[in-house]
Amino acid sequence: MKGKLYGIGVGPGDPGLMTIRAKELLDGAQVIAYPVKKPGEDGTALEIIKQKVDISGKEVVELLFSMNPDDEVRKRCRAENIDRICGMLDQGKDIAMITLGDVAVYSTYMYLDREVRDRGYETEVVPGIPSFCHGAAKAGLPLMIGEESLAVLSMAKHDIGKVEKAVDCIDNIVIMKAFASIREIADMMGRKGIPLSNATVMSNIGMEDEYVGPLETDRKYGYFTTVLIKKKVN
């Protein structure tokens, strides 16, 4: 019998924020696969699960997903990973591929899921806590309440125009991967007449240099930095 592929969101970092189902599936999985951008890179998701799941005796597989700007290189890389996964599924092994946060929020896993399903294998997606939910919890703030709307976007490509458009039509804005764009975000808020005190920075949550607090433009923030802007403070 063929194995089954699980795409498992392990949450934002705190191992206690893994779901009961994620832990059960990881306990039972024969193969644990984790994505890296560079060979030998630290697997953050792997470090998280190790605190709750005994991975000794399991096959642990690093899957390289190139971030090469060339579309073709990235596609070839994905195709190789899919071949490798299907090869293991053919051997009857169940594979748990882990991903930081939630699987549906900016995760590479979703590219694989459809392709593997299309090739006739069974797959299952197990959701995880998105980092912005953990950030809001730490800040003691709602993402949205009453009739408000929420936008979630990424500043990985420094596209502040996209953020400005969102601010025009949405009540609360979550900006992920914001660490190198804090000044642009502050300037944009100034142009829109939104007080800087309406922004909350949630940075490296659960890590040593965790920071949850006001947006300060002269402060250095870690890689995992999210900004929550509320147009109206309740």
Added chain:
Amino acid sequence: MKGKLYGIGVGPGDPGLMTIRAKELLDGAQVIAYPVKKPGEDGTALEIIKQKVDISGKEVVELLFSMNPDDEVRKRCRAENIDRICGMLDQGKDIAMITLGDVAVYSTYMYLDREVRDRGYETEVVPGIPSFCHGAAKAGLPLMIGEESLAVLSMAKHDIGKVEKAVDCIDNIVIMKAFASIREIADMMGRKGIPLSNATVMSNIGMEDEYVGPLETDRKYGYFTTVLIKKKVN
């Protein structure tokens, strides 16, 4: 010593999607409080945790949150609940207030959290899986991928204009509480030139009449209905 108030997201319905931390805190809590809109109403969040947590021997408290359109009535109702909670905290009891999905996503709990903190008590928010993450997992679809943006909003007040504005500036739209607005959503997509096949309905997930599939305007959907519109299908 005073007790501590925990606001705990128990996830979208599947008890396995509770976090490990939520289960641990609920196992240890002396008081479990759950919100209802009408006295004696079914507590959906309570039914979920009962499948993983033994609540016998715990004090289980129903908190009525009026949905009266009069602001003053709703505020008075909240104030009464806060007094009651603080009374129990004064007795040294730890209280776990449970909420469906995530605490930061349209939850009444956040109104209480700040007020209780302001009165000098300790509180903690524990995030949960939002229903839209579970829906996307069931549908095998990303909420957003690459550089895409996401909007999440509610159609509780039938404000289709708000949805149209979001469609103009955001790539993917999650519309919660959509069950009575399916026709308006379909018409709006027509006006915007978005094929109806770009919408996925996730309805009553985990319940008997669960439906995850295309938006069909002549179908009846349950109360917990969310629509995911993708402007561009990957």
